[in-house]
Amino acid sequence: MLMNPVETMLVDSAPRAWLQRAYELPLLHRLGARISGQRVVEVGCGRGVGAELLLDRWDAAHVLAVDLDPAMVERARRRLARFGPRVEVLVADVCELPLDDGVVDAVVDFAVIHHVPVWRDAVAEAVRVLRPGGQLVFEEVTRHALQRWSYRTFLEHPEVDRFSAEEFADALVDHGMRLPVPPVTRFFGDFVLGVAVKPAPTDPVPS
Numbered sequence: 001m002l003m004n005p006v007e008t009m010l011v012d013s014a015p016r017a018w019l020q021r022a023y024e025l026p027l028l029h030r031l032g033a034r035i036s037g038q039r040v041v042e043v044g045c046g047r048g049v050g051a052e053l054l055l056d057r058w059d060a061a062h063v064l065a066v067d068l069d070p071a072m073v074e075r076a077r078r079r080l081a082r083f084g085p086r087v088e089v090l091v092a093d094v095c096e097l098p099l100d101d102g103v104v105d106a107v108v109d110f111a112v113i114h115h116v117p118v119w120r121d122a123v124a125e126a127v128r129v130l131r132p133g134g135q136l137v138f139e140e141v142t143r144h145a146l147q148r149w150s151y152r153t154f155l156e157h158p159e160v161d162r163f164s165a166e167e168f169a170d171a172l173v174d175h176g177m178r179l180p181v182p183p184v185t186r187f188f189g190d191f192v193l194g195v196a197v198k199p200a201p202t203d204p205v206p207s
């Protein structure tokens with residue numbers, strides 16, 4: 001589901017970019033995100049601030065940045081043009097990524113999957129495109145936030161079957177991912193951040 005004009009304004013703001021750069025990136029790094037030299041797909045890239053950070057700060061080898069909204073893709077393309085062949089920006093649905101199975105080292109989700117009506121399909125698709133040993137790095141918005149008066153009044157999200165932090169973590173495990181470090185919640189449980197790993201076939205099965 002696309003953002004409404006109020007959310008577009010909030011997401012396209014300097015405070016949002018600051019939050020991603022100064023708070024979310026260091027926290028995700030502490031939780032185990034390792035992107036340097038990796039082939040990454042960033043889902044729901046918006047205007048491209050996240051992809052820019054992945055390339056500049058985390059030194060990703062290549063980022064495929066996708067968004068459902070062609071206007072966002074156009075803006076991200078302009079922002080990311082300076083990275084040349086290290087980046088590609090496409091209109092695509094996180095539930096139908098234009099990638100073969102197991103071809104990326106990392107999938108990065110900055111606040112996108114809560115916008116997807118059948119959100120478990122987005123989780124399944126992220127797992128599909130990851131190589132064994134690859135990471136799903138996420139910052140998500142929980143049901144706790146979406147039920148707030150402010151979210152319901154000013155923003156638009158799918159209304160049924162939203163997830164708590166625990167349900168999001170459980171869905172990752174249900175799709176075969178491991179959580180070496182437990183995800184963390186922030187702001188009274190409104191946000192959940194973490195790093196899930198797709199096990200390699202040789203990994204020991206947890207007891």
Ligand SMILES: C[S@@+](CC[C@H](N)C(=O)[O-])C[C@H]1O[C@@H](n2cnc3c(N)ncnc32)[C@H](O)[C@@H]1O
Binds near residue numbers: 001044
């Ligand atoms: C809350 S914004 C987050 C944007 C950016 N990642 C950030 O953190 O600032 C959600 C983004 O997800 C995109 N989006 C929503 N549903 C999507 C889907 N099914 N597939 C890909 N992108 C989607 C929206 O167009 C929007 O750009």
